[in-house]
Amino acid sequence: MTQHGGKALAEFVAEATEILDALGRDLLALDEARDQEADPEHINGIFRAAHSLKGLSGLFGQERITQLAHAAEDLLDRLRLGRLTLDDQVLDALVDALDTFQSLLGETSRGEEGEDLTQRTRAMEERLARMGSPAPPAEEDPLERLELDVQVRAVFTEYEEHRLRENVRRGVALWRVRAAFDLTDFDQGLADLNARLKPLGEVISTLPSSRPGGASGIAFDLIFGAKVSAQALEEGLQGTPAELAPLTVRPAHGEPSRPVSAPETVSSLSPADAGVTAPDGAPRPKRGKKKGTRVRPLSLEAGPPQALLPADTRAPAQDAPSGSSHGTPGLVALPTAAASAGSPRMKAVAGPSPTTLGLQSAASAPLPAGRPRPEETSLRSLTQTVRVDIGRLDGLINMVGELLLIKANLQRLAEASRQDGTVALSKLFGQELSRETRQLERKLEALQEGLLEARMVPVGQVFDKLARLVRRIAREAGKEIDFVSTGGEVELDKLIVEELSDPLMHLIRNAIDHGAEGPEARLSAGKSRRAVVRLRAEQKGNHVLISVSDDGSGIDEARVREVALSRGLVTSAQVSEMTRRELLNLIFLPGFSTRSSVSALSGRGVGLDVVKNNLGNLSGIIDVWSERGKGTAFHLTLPVTLAIVRALVVGVSGRTYAVPLNSVLEILAVQPDDIRTVERREVLDLRGQTLPFLRLGRLFHLPEREVNRHFVVVVGLAQQRLGIAVDELFGQQDIVTKPLGGRLSGVKGISGATDLGNRRTVLVLDVAELLEEGIAQERRRA
Amino acid sequence: MSRFEALLDAFFYRPDEDVSGLLDFAVGSDGLSPRVPEEEPTEYLAFRLETECYAVPILTVREICKVPLLTEIPRAEPQLLGVMNLRGELLPVYDVKLRLRLSEVPPLVAGPDAGLPPKAARILVLKTQDGPAGVWVDSVAGVVRLKPSMVELSPAGLRGDRDCVAGLGRKGSQLYILLDPEQALAP
Numbered sequence: 001m002t003q004h005g006g007k008a009l010a011e012f013v014a015e016a017t018e019i020l021d022a023l024g025r026d027l028l029a030l031d032e033a034r035d036q037e038a039d040p041e042h043i044n045g046i047f048r049a050a051h052s053l054k055g056l057s058g059l060f061g062q063e064r065i066t067q068l069a070h071a072a073e074d075l076l077d078r079l080r081l082g083r084l085t086l087d088d089q090v091l092d093a094l095v096d097a098l099d100t101f102q103s104l105l106g107e108t109s110r111g112e113e114g115e116d117l118t119q120r121t122r123a124m125e126e127r128l129a130r131m132g133s134p135a136p137p138a139e140e141d142p143l144e145r146l147e148l149d150v151q152v153r154a155v156f157t158e159y160e161e162h163r164l165r166e167n168v169r170r171g172v173a174l175w176r177v178r179a180a181f182d183l184t185d186f187d188q189g190l191a192d193l194n195a196r197l198k199p200l201g202e203v204i205s206t207l208p209s210s211r212p213g214g215a216s217g218i219a220f221d222l223i224f225g226a227k228v229s230a231q232a233l234e235e236g237l238q239g240t241p242a243e244l245a246p247l248t249v250r251p252a253h254g255e256p257s258r259p260v261s262a263p264e265t266v267s268s269l270s271p272a273d274a275g276v277t278a279p280d281g282a283p284r285p286k287r288g289k290k291k292g293t294r295v296r297p298l299s300l301e302a303g304p305p306q307a308l309l310p311a312d313t314r315a316p317a318q319d320a321p322s323g324s325s326h327g328t329p330g331l332v333a334l335p336t337a338a339a340s341a342g343s344p345r346m347k348a349v350a351g352p353s354p355t356t357l358g359l360q361s362a363a364s365a366p367l368p369a370g371r372p373r374p375e376e377t378s379l380r381s382l383t384q385t386v387r388v389d390i391g392r393l394d395g396l397i398n399m400v401g402e403l404l405l406i407k408a409n410l411q412r413l414a415e416a417s418r419q420d421g422t423v424a425l426s427k428l429f430g431q432e433l434s435r436e437t438r439q440l441e442r443k444l445e446a447l448q449e450g451l452l453e454a455r456m457v458p459v460g461q462v463f464d465k466l467a468r469l470v471r472r473i474a475r476e477a478g479k480e481i482d483f484v485s486t487g488g489e490v491e492l493d494k495l496i497v498e499e500l501s502d503p504l505m506h507l508i509r510n511a512i513d514h515g516a517e518g519p520e521a522r523l524s525a526g527k528s529r530r531a532v533v534r535l536r537a538e539q540k541g542n543h544v545l546i547s548v549s550d551d552g553s554g555i556d557e558a559r560v561r562e563v564a565l566s567r568g569l570v571t572s573a574q575v576s577e578m579t580r581r582e583l584l585n586l587i588f589l590p591g592f593s594t595r596s597s598v599s600a601l602s603g604r605g606v607g608l609d610v611v612k613n614n615l616g617n618l619s620g621i622i623d624v625w626s627e628r629g630k631g632t633a634f635h636l637t638l639p640v641t642l643a644i645v646r647a648l649v650v651g652v653s654g655r656t657y658a659v660p661l662n663s664v665l666e667i668l669a670v671q672p673d674d675i676r677t678v679e680r681r682e683v684l685d686l687r688g689q690t691l692p693f694l695r696l697g698r699l700f701h702l703p704e705r706e707v708n709r710h711f712v713v714v715v716g717l718a719q720q721r722l723g724i725a726v727d728e729l730f731g732q733q734d735i736v737t738k739p740l741g742g743r744l745s746g747v748k749g750i751s752g753a754t755d756l757g758n759r760r761t762v763l764v765l766d767v768a769e770l771l772e773e774g775i776a777q778e779r780r781r782a
Numbered sequence: 783m784s785r786f787e788a789l790l791d792a793f794f795y796r797p798d799e800d801v802s803g804l805l806d807f808a809v810g811s812d813g814l815s816p817r818v819p820e821e822e823p824t825e826y827l828a829f830r831l832e833t834e835c836y837a838v839p840i841l842t843v844r845e846i847c848k849v850p851l852l853t854e855i856p857r858a859e860p861q862l863l864g865v866m867n868l869r870g871e872l873l874p875v876y877d878v879k880l881r882l883r884l885s886e887v888p889p890l891v892a893g894p895d896a897g898l899p900p901k902a903a904r905i906l907v908l909k910t911q912d913g914p915a916g917v918w919v920d921s922v923a924g925v926v927r928l929k930p931s932m933v934e935l936s937p938a939g940l941r942g943d944r945d946c947v948a949g950l951g952r953k954g955s956q957l958y959i960l961l962d963p964e965q966a967l968a969p
Contacts, residue, residue, distance in 0.1 A: 654894035655854070700856030703895075738872045740855075742913035743969075744865070747855055753865055753872050761853040761867045 006500055012060045013109045014385045016053060020101055021464075022228045023049035027094055028467055030086070035048075040163060040202065043086070047076040053101070064113075064121050065104050072097050078620060082165075084131070093131055095471065100124045115615045152207065152221075167204065167225040174247040175226055175233065178209055179240065180219040193240050200236050201226040223247070316774040320762040364400070386494050388454045396454070399447045406440045448734070452641055455495070459537045459546070462490025462644040468534060473512045480519050480530040481512055487537035492544055493641040496618050500638070503611040507548040507634050508533065509567070510608070515552035515632050525629065542662050544638050549633035555626040557583045563592065584624050588612045616768050618642065619660065619751065621717035629731070637717055645762065647735045648754065650713065651728035653702040656762050658735055658754055659713055663767040665721070667729065668712040675710075684712060684723050694774050699749070715767045722774040724765075737764050749773065821929045826951065828923040828958055829906065832884045835923060837958040844907040844914055846922055849899035852892035859969070864892035866905065866916060875905055875916035880965045881946060890916070908963045915967050926953055933960070938955060 026045040053068035072094070078084040156164065167174060177197070181189040190206070198202050202225045209219035222242075234244065248629055364716035411431055416611050463485045474481040492500070523529055534549045557580055564570045564586045575583070586592065590609040615622050620638040639645065639662050647658040648667075668686070675682050675693065684691040691714065697704055705727065712723040737752040751766035796906035826837035827846075839850035852875055863875045879885040890896050907914050926952045935949035946966035951958035 648960065702856065738870075740865070743874050743910075743915055743967075744855070744858075744862075746969075747858055749857070750855065753853065753867075755867055755870070760851050761865055761872070763853060763855070763865075 004042055008060070009108070009111075012056065012062070013105060015056060016065070016105050019049050019053045019056070020098065020105065021461075023053075023101075024468055025464060027091075027098060028464060031091060031095070031471065033037055040166075043076065043080050047073065047080050049107065050076055062104075062108060063099065064118060065108070068097065068100060068121050068125055068128075069103070071128040075131055080162075081159055082166060090131055093127055095125055095468065097128060098336065099472075155207060156205055163202065163204045163225075164223065166342050167202070168249055171249075172201070172225040172227070173230070174249065175224045176245045176247055177237070177242045178219060178245065179222070179223050179242040180209075180217045181241065183215055186218050191240070193222070193237075194243060196224070196240060197224055199360070200224075200228050200233055203300060240690045251404050267695075277318040296622070327523060386455060386457065391452065392454050396447065396450045398444055399450060401439070403443050403447065406436055406443060409436050410440070448644060452493075452644060455493050455641065456491040457494045457497050458489050458491050459500070459544070461496055461534060462497055462504060463488045463537075465501065465503060469505060470508060470512065470533065473509055477512055478518065479512060479516050481516060482530050483531045484532060485534070485535040490537040490539050490544055491640075492638065495642060496638060496640075499614065499618055500636075503614045503636075504535070504546070504548065506608075506611050508535070511548055511550040511552070511632065515550035515554075517553050521553075525553075539640070544640055546636040546638065547633055548636075549618070549631060551631040554628040554630055554632055555584055555587065555624070556628065557626075560584065560586055564589070567592065584626055587624065588622070614666060616766075616772075619663075619766070621720070621771075623769050642737065644734055644736050646732055647754070648713065649730040649733055649762070650696075650711070650726040651730060652697045652700070652726050653704065653705050656756070656760070657696070657726075658713065658733070658756075658762050658764045659724075660737075660751075660764065660767060661732060663715045663717055665714045666715045668723070668724070670710045670712050672708070674709065686723075691721055691723045692774050693725065694770075695725045697725075697727070699770075699773070715771065720771050720775060724770065724774075735762075735764065821931060823927040823929045824933075826926050826928055826958065826960070827906070828926050829904070829919040830921045830923055831879055831882065831919060835885070835956065835958055836919075836961050837926060837928075838906070838908065838961050838963055840925060842908050842910075842963050844909050847905050847907065849903050849905055850917070851890070852896070854892035860888045863888065863918060868907065868916075871914075873907065873914055873916045875918060876967055877918050878946070879918075881966060889918075908967070910963055910967055912918070912967075917963075917967070926956075926958060928958070929952060934961070935960075 023046055026042045026049070029039070029042050030046075034219050050069050050073040050422070054066055054073055057065035057069060073089070075084070075093075079086055079090065084090065100117075100121055104121065107114055107117055146148050151608050164174075177193070179189070179193055194203060194206075204223040204225055207221045207223070209221045211283065224551050228236070230244070230246075343596070410433075412434065413429070417429065466483060467483055470481060470483040470623065512531075517525070517527075517532065519529045522531060532551050534547070536545060536549075537546045539545075560583055561575050564583075565572060565575060569589050569592060570578075588608050588611075592609070615636060615638070618638055619642065620636055623637070624632065624637045625635065626632040639660070646661040648664055649656060649658050651657075666682070670684065675684060677683075682693045682695075684693045693712065695710075696702075707727050710725040711727070711729050714721060714723050716722070733756060735754040738753050739752045740747055740750060749766055749769050750763050751765045751769075753761050754764055756762050825840040827843050828835055828837040830836070847868065850866045850868070852866050854864040855862060855874075861877050861880045863877050866873050867874050877888050881887060891899060897934045900920065903923050904919050905916040906919055906922075907916050932953055933949055933951045936945075936947065946962050946968075947959055948962040948965075949960045951960055
């Protein structure tokens, strides 16, 4: 494994990560649409991803990944061709396979090859190979009912034939779309036609037409399954050379004799029958009105889903195709029931419904032996790459070109001044020089902005990964969870997004493990069965707010108080003076965990204090809100970028410090006698509110200087405010902060250092930590 | 080379092969005495702290630079003089005199009240496990080559936890105190 160069391996990992991300997205889409017929496009996407992964890993000699990808590809091929139905088991297996891929890739990137994982991979391969029962053989090939030339049928690929069969079976209106194009640009015309058709339905096959397309033309027949009415289809194709012709499907025998219209007839049917008819009706309302009348003499009227799905029909629907299918011969609609075995399920984010199963059924399913249990999974990416739009890079290159021009001009000026020697420089020269400098400044600013933009990635990248995680956690915890995420398009620095993934994972685990109650407890508390966990991001100025919330039982502050006291984290005197908010914030103290039993999910010794620290490293802050019986929410406030920030430069006792401007709220000039002392601590009166206040010089043990007035920099993150007294203000500047890593990481109150241009290193204050210290001091003194 | 050795060479020699055992055997078979291995000298960088002469293995030294402006770190340990900016890299600078008990108080070399550094003073940038770190020295004396026979290493077991003297080197009349950089800069 190590004989490959590090660079090649890094490339492999980067590319494989991208493939897995795409695979994960499609898998998630399938998962969310459990109640509906799987979109063939998604299955195809996953199939392609597995296929390219197989090719890629084979190229790099990654034996284990190749093998597993092969097994997955095999399974997906069977799915794609309809030899296997997509049920919960298959979906779970695919999700687990994705996890295994991630772990394998992780080991590969570290250059390891662990025995455990190899075993797991083998087990996974076997599981995929064993997966699923074959789809029930149709009693009659629906394709026979389609009036299509045998010659035409003969040229279909297996996949095309399968899709066509599937469409006929579902009673989708089939069309032949015939279009003639000029030979010179037929590829473009065809692509255009395909793009127009795509939103209207499924292009099953594209065939050269039997009708000649004229002297310089070529004609195609597209076999198309329409989702919309004939009229809408015609409208959609206006302006293209397409001609529509419906493909007739003979009615299946036995079908007309089955009136399915009134709910009461259905509920009086035997469970087996209900199981058969229900899926047929249930998904219909979602897909809009079908153009079914032309093809089928009888259109199925959809009844209200709850009437169609009495509780006892669940079982047959679930274990079709294997069980009930053989017991009910003669019903042509049956294959539909099998194909959409998951259809009675509600969408993952669909709201309350009496028939909701979704994640719960997955949760109650017994865990198959050999299920991988990734212990310490991290959602961090394995690679350090950022994809950048080539347009952005072009812009940056252009800017560099302009900078070179300016450099040439400056060089010329420097040369001129050197040759003039002692002669006094003309006024014109000065003007020219300052013009060039201004230009330089503007271009540099644009370059900086462009580079920062290139580092930005949507937080949705992490959200997608978390959504997959929720599924697994909910299953392990035996809870029913609806996961709702919004604001995935909000952009953050790549570095922050990466660092954010683990804290968010921890908070979500907490929300599911501690926050959300089990379904029974929820019902008895008068809530809906399923708990909702929300993940939300929104931009506010130059900060991004991310919140993780649940509608669970909330945090019991009495219990928090008890635990904090018993662990000796606070004294009873302190506790008695605390507000509810302060009490809640005790959960961030190191060594705090309310759960007495350590569960596999959260409470593995890593507490909220770690989450808080991680966020602190990103100059972020975390705040908690909770109400008994209503839920808990964690609010994270983060800067948009860390790379370059605007800072306020201040002076204390002759030293210079920089304060990131994004946390500065305002600056006050304060006379020494404006400072009041309340119970031996200094406070300021700010518009009628007392503001905690600390002198930076005293905090840093610097020699104090007599000043006749202080400048107070009011900083704030989330709801916390603090006044920091300094001696002087020097103005604002853009700074690039270098972290005090390695040997200096233990220094408190300083987040890094920067260079202000005069070769002098200036320390950057860590506002979050100072806030913390200021508040802690108050607490101690209280 | 003995006859037997040459034969062995011709038949078995592979550059990466460990044949020392065979060679020992070959040496015995011909009744020749083994050659005395050439003593490889190690290079040390010698410098002065107060009046004493110290030395560190030269391979641990990344570079030597003049004392730049140092920025003090508030509330840091006393032996941390401050941070310096070396071509855009942020490095901590330490004073090892405190640990060696050469002085009682850290010198005032950082911050606005510090005077100009002495002309001969330098910062040695040392490579350590926790990343590069600067060490203040009063002057640099030069490179010395010390053969193992000239070095008297303090037995590792007898050294205290915080003992940063690895041994003594003697060349002519000059005595060099060999510093262990890792220990000297340990927090």
